[in-house]
Amino acid sequence: MSVRNQPARFESDTDEALELNFDIQGHPVRRPWWKVWSKRNNRVPWVSIFVVLFVLVLPALLADVITTHDPLRGVLADRLTPPFWMEGGTTTYPLGTDKQGRDILTRLIYGARISLTVSTITILIGAVVGSTLGLLAGYFGGWVDRFVSWLIDTFLSLPHVLLALVIVAAIGPSFVTIVAIIAVTIWASFARQVRGETLSVRETEYVARAHVAGTTSWRILLRHVLPNVANTLIVLATLQVGVVILEESSLSFIGAGIPRPNPSWGVMVADGRDQILISWWISFFPGLCILLVVLSLNLLGDWLRDFLDPKMRQRGRS
Amino acid sequence: MSLDQPMGTVNDVPRTAPVLEVQDLRTYLYTRWGTTKAVDGVSFSLGSGETLGIVGESGSGKSMLALSLVRLTPEPAGKIVGGRVMLNGRNVLDLTDRQMREVRGKEISMILQDPQQSLNPVFSVGDQLAEAIRVHDRDLDDKLIHERSVDALKSVHVPAPERRLKNFPHQMSGGMKQRIVGAMAMAYQPQVLVADEPTTALDVTIQAQYLRLLKDLQERTGVAIIVITHDFGVIAETCDRVAVMYAGRFVEEGPVEQIFDHPRHPYTRALLESRPKVDLKSTRLQSIDGQPPSLIDLPIGCRFAARCAYAIERCLAEYPPWFEITEAHAAACWRSEEVPWPSP
Amino acid sequence: MAEPLMVVESLSKHYPVSEGQYGGRTVGYVKAVDGVSFTIEKGRTLALVGESGCGKTTTARLVLRLRTPTGGTVKLEERDVHQLSGADLKWFRTSVQAVFQDPWASLSPRMRVRDIVAEPLVANHRVSKDEVRERVGVTLEKVGMQRWQGDLYPHEFSGGQRQRVALASALITEPRLLVLDEPVSALDVSVQAQVMNLLKDLQAELGTAFLLISHDLATVRYVADHVAVMYMGSIVESGSVDQIFETPRHPYTRGLFDAALPTHPRNRTEKLEIKGEMPSPLNPPTGCRFRTRCPQVMSICETVPETIEVAQGHRVACHLFTPEWS
Numbered sequence: 001m002s003v004r005n006q007p008a009r010f011e012s013d014t015d016e017a018l019e020l021n022f023d024i025q026g027h028p029v030r031r032p033w034w035k036v037w038s039k040r041n042n043r044v045p046w047v048s049i050f051v052v053l054f055v056l057v058l059p060a061l062l063a064d065v066i067t068t069h070d071p072l073r074g075v076l077a078d079r080l081t082p083p084f085w086m087e088g089g090t091t092t093y094p095l096g097t098d099k100q101g102r103d104i105l106t107r108l109i110y111g112a113r114i115s116l117t118v119s120t121i122t123i124l125i126g127a128v129v130g131s132t133l134g135l136l137a138g139y140f141g142g143w144v145d146r147f148v149s150w151l152i153d154t155f156l157s158l159p160h161v162l163l164a165l166v167i168v169a170a171i172g173p174s175f176v177t178i179v180a181i182i183a184v185t186i187w188a189s190f191a192r193q194v195r196g197e198t199l200s201v202r203e204t205e206y207v208a209r210a211h212v213a214g215t216t217s218w219r220i221l222l223r224h225v226l227p228n229v230a231n232t233l234i235v236l237a238t239l240q241v242g243v244v245i246l247e248e249s250s251l252s253f254i255g256a257g258i259p260r261p262n263p264s265w266g267v268m269v270a271d272g273r274d275q276i277l278i279s280w281w282i283s284f285f286p287g288l289c290i291l292l293v294v295l296s297l298n299l300l301g302d303w304l305r306d307f308l309d310p311k312m313r314q315r316g317r318s
Numbered sequence: 319m320s321l322d323q324p325m326g327t328v329n330d331v332p333r334t335a336p337v338l339e340v341q342d343l344r345t346y347l348y349t350r351w352g353t354t355k356a357v358d359g360v361s362f363s364l365g366s367g368e369t370l371g372i373v374g375e376s377g378s379g380k381s382m383l384a385l386s387l388v389r390l391t392p393e394p395a396g397k398i399v400g401g402r403v404m405l406n407g408r409n410v411l412d413l414t415d416r417q418m419r420e421v422r423g424k425e426i427s428m429i430l431q432d433p434q435q436s437l438n439p440v441f442s443v444g445d446q447l448a449e450a451i452r453v454h455d456r457d458l459d460d461k462l463i464h465e466r467s468v469d470a471l472k473s474v475h476v477p478a479p480e481r482r483l484k485n486f487p488h489q490m491s492g493g494m495k496q497r498i499v500g501a502m503a504m505a506y507q508p509q510v511l512v513a514d515e516p517t518t519a520l521d522v523t524i525q526a527q528y529l530r531l532l533k534d535l536q537e538r539t540g541v542a543i544i545v546i547t548h549d550f551g552v553i554a555e556t557c558d559r560v561a562v563m564y565a566g567r568f569v570e571e572g573p574v575e576q577i578f579d580h581p582r583h584p585y586t587r588a589l590l591e592s593r594p595k596v597d598l599k600s601t602r603l604q605s606i607d608g609q610p611p612s613l614i615d616l617p618i619g620c621r622f623a624a625r626c627a628y629a630i631e632r633c634l635a636e637y638p639p640w641f642e643i644t645e646a647h648a649a650a651c652w653r654s655e656e657v658p659w660p661s662p
Numbered sequence: 663m664a665e666p667l668m669v670v671e672s673l674s675k676h677y678p679v680s681e682g683q684y685g686g687r688t689v690g691y692v693k694a695v696d697g698v699s700f701t702i703e704k705g706r707t708l709a710l711v712g713e714s715g716c717g718k719t720t721t722a723r724l725v726l727r728l729r730t731p732t733g734g735t736v737k738l739e740e741r742d743v744h745q746l747s748g749a750d751l752k753w754f755r756t757s758v759q760a761v762f763q764d765p766w767a768s769l770s771p772r773m774r775v776r777d778i779v780a781e782p783l784v785a786n787h788r789v790s791k792d793e794v795r796e797r798v799g800v801t802l803e804k805v806g807m808q809r810w811q812g813d814l815y816p817h818e819f820s821g822g823q824r825q826r827v828a829l830a831s832a833l834i835t836e837p838r839l840l841v842l843d844e845p846v847s848a849l850d851v852s853v854q855a856q857v858m859n860l861l862k863d864l865q866a867e868l869g870t871a872f873l874l875i876s877h878d879l880a881t882v883r884y885v886a887d888h889v890a891v892m893y894m895g896s897i898v899e900s901g902s903v904d905q906i907f908e909t910p911r912h913p914y915t916r917g918l919f920d921a922a923l924p925t926h927p928r929n930r931t932e933k934l935e936i937k938g939e940m941p942s943p944l945n946p947p948t949g950c951r952f953r954t955r956c957p958q959v960m961s962i963c964e965t966v967p968e969t970i971e972v973a974q975g976h977r978v979a980c981h982l983f984t985p986e987w988s
């Protein structure tokens with residue numbers, strides 16, 4: 001803490017100066033969107049975008065086109081082939097094979113498809129359910145808010161892994177189970193964030209103005225509140241993709257997630273566990289994929305948060 | 319008329335030797351949209367015990383000028399690119415950051431507009447005052463620091479100072495918080511105090527009390543005060559001299575009575591005529607049309623010309639030099655002699 | 663005397679103060695507005711003046727039906743505003759509009775100006791797209807803007823222009839009453855004059871009544887016809903603008919004038935009548951709320967003063983003017 005080196009209030013001049021996008025007659029100076037885009041933040045995280053695109057999205061969409069190997073059935077004769085640059089490696093299996101002779105690269109590509117599907121579905125469910133409840137709680141307050149807040153608190157304090165294990169033990173692992181478990185755990189973070197944003201948007205003067213104009217509550221929610229919490233939603237969803245991938249991998253790793261022989265990255269890491277010292281590539285590449293994708297998504301989310309910050313668009317007043 | 323020093327000011331001879339002398343100060347902001355010339359060649363001097371008012375609208379660069387004086391321009395966008403700030407005979411801009419920390423508080427201090435932002439909400443007032451004192455006296459023991467803190471609060475007339483030291487900012491009213499900020503700024507009796515909009519966040523009755531307090535502090539310690547404001551009322555209440563700032567530069571400077579009675583720059587006049595009066599029923603206010611120019615893309619001529627009712631071609635083509643009206647009063651306007659006052 | 667448009671009688675808003683989580687129990691009340699009465703005449707301006715926390719903004723929100731009062735009534739043309747529903751409510755929403763203090767906060771950043779301006783019209787009437795377009799254009803011109811500017815977003819405008827947009831939106835349904843909550847205090851000095859002049863012109867042209875909420879005495883003097891001075895939830899003095907500014911009676915009103923900054927360095931403040939700060943609204947003084955800061959406090963001030971009419975239309979709530987004391 002330093003009393004004298006307080007963060008000075010400098011917005012007045014910087015922002016006012018930025019705000020003066022007028023020519024001398026008071027007409028605003030309009031800039032083409034690409035200029036605004038590139039000027040608003042010149043540090044676009046291209047590497048992260050590249051990683052997410054080429055490790056997650058493209059493989060997931062084009063798996064059948066990219067590779068001809070079967071992700072589920074291997075050639076036992078070729079089992080435990082090392083990556084191509086090592087002795088005994090072959091370019092038929094660029095990243096080697098596992099102990100059942102399945103191509104690691106192929107399984108990674110199909111694994112991306114699982115990761116992307118699971119995260120898309122769970123985030124869609126989580127975002128829709130969570131933000132609806134959050135909007136209602138934040139906007140209407142009263143008992144709705146108390147109930148939803150209580151639900152959020154409860155769900156955020158559930159031990160996810162334990163819950164997953166119990167459910168899987170009871171009904172067995174399946175794609176639907178894992179999606180349901182993850183969706184149940186992530187809606188609460190959406191609800192909490194949206195509720196908070198809604199609370200502050202509700203108190204703004206433009207919402208008061210809309211009330212005075214006679215706009216109905218539902219219309220205010222849709223036209224005034226939702227667009228102004230949309231940024232937060234986008235950022236949160238991006239960050240949550242990483243969380244979901246991590247959670248799905250962890251659950252799959254301990255056997256409570258995607259059932260074998262499906263090539264989830266988490267399952268692959270688990271499969272290579274006992275060979276880690278000899279055939280390290282079985283666990284290493286899926287692990288690397290998880291690390292790269294989750295890290296990139298987090299960086300991308302952080303950048304999006306800054307990029308979409310309304311202050312960058314609609315500059316604050318002094 | 320002095321054509322040879324277009325940026326400078328015609329300096330009156332201050333009553334005492336100047337404690338602060340600013341020469342051709344330039345502070346630019348490097349933003350995404352371009353270079354903003356927030357302070358673009360400002361000069362003035364200030365004697366001890368004197369109060370200078372700097373009046374301007376938002377975007378005139380007045381806050382950036384204030385921050386430049388204490389070298390707290392926002393990093394990395396803001397840079398002091400030229401000029402000198404002579405404080406007690408040495409150039410503040412040449413000091414190292416460490417030396418500057420010593421100077422801040424001891425020789426020059428600052429009060430910001432919003433006490434809410436100047437106090438850290440998680441520390442008690444006592445802790446924050448102690449911190450301010452420790453910056454300069456690292457070896458003081460707790461008891462002495464406590465005594466000094468109590469004295470500092472007493473100097474700004476805070477009732478029950480011992481009890482107040484234990485309070486947190488949220489337990490106090492805005493006026494009380496601003497007094498605490500004042501106490502911190504004045505704890506080491508600096509020779510210069512920069513007050514940036516010190517009362518805009520305060521209520522009418524509290525505002526008057528606070529301005530009274532500043533005057534009182536000045537009488538006791540002889541501190542020179544720079545009041546930065548948009549409000550001519552604050553100027554009328556507290557200042558000896560006034561400088562009017564527009565688009566990064568001073569356009570008129572002079573003793574407060576002369577500025578109010580015989581403003582020479584059309585912008586000063588327009589500002590004075592655009593405010594409603596408490597003590598007079600006005601039928602129609604003068605308003606200034608248009609917008610101030612962008613500080614990124616400034617015109618070559620007078621910066622006010624596009625909004626000025628008296629502009630001639632020369633105003634657009636050539637930046638006006640300072641025209642001396644009296645020894646202490648000058649305006650940067652080609653037509654300062656011809657413009658009628660009060661306006662018809 | 664002009665016809666009354668809105669009559670407010672003993673309006674109160676008491677907020678419960680509670681302890682504990684999820685509701686908890688009520689430990690007291692903050693009387694944000696406590697028994698406020700005033701009348702707004704057709705086509706005239708009433709100003710509510712006071713410092714922050716005096717209840718003027720809460721009063722405005724009650725009048726606008728953004729909050730429900732805990733007591734008293736607000737009547738617009740003899741109809742109780744807080745009892746309206748259905749078509750009557752639509753009538754109210756088109757009759758009363760508002761302009762808020764902060765033009766940076768009162769315009770939704772994600773809507774185009776033309777949609778913002780059209781909002782009160784679209785929300786209350788069935789109108790064709792062409793008609794909406796036309797009315798938006800006409801209204802923008804009325805506040806000194808150009809039609810094409812409707813296609814822009816609020817962040818493309820300066821503060822003064824934004825306040826014009828807010829004003830256009832408020833005027834599009836041709837309301838009878840406009841509530842102006844500190845309409846110029848967030849603007850630059852030179853722009854304040856533009857907006858105040860515009861307000862006066864529009865009132866003369868359209869005959870709209872204004873309820874002006876302000877802390878700035880100079881603004882009030884320039885814009886208002888009648889003034890009510892509020893302190894801690896109640897009106898302490900009310901009257902015509904000349905009565906209040908030429909012959910202020912209540913010690914608080916006089917103190918406010920003393921504290922107002924001078925218009926010329928020759929008139930610097932000599933003495934400050936009002937000492938100290940406003941007491942906590944959680945624990946207000948008994949009797950006259952101003953007595954803790956009043957320079958003329960007497961023993962009787964521990965009882966609540968009645969409102970006395972000291973001149974035609976000039977009312978003061980102070981014991982100095984009760985017959986047995988004066």
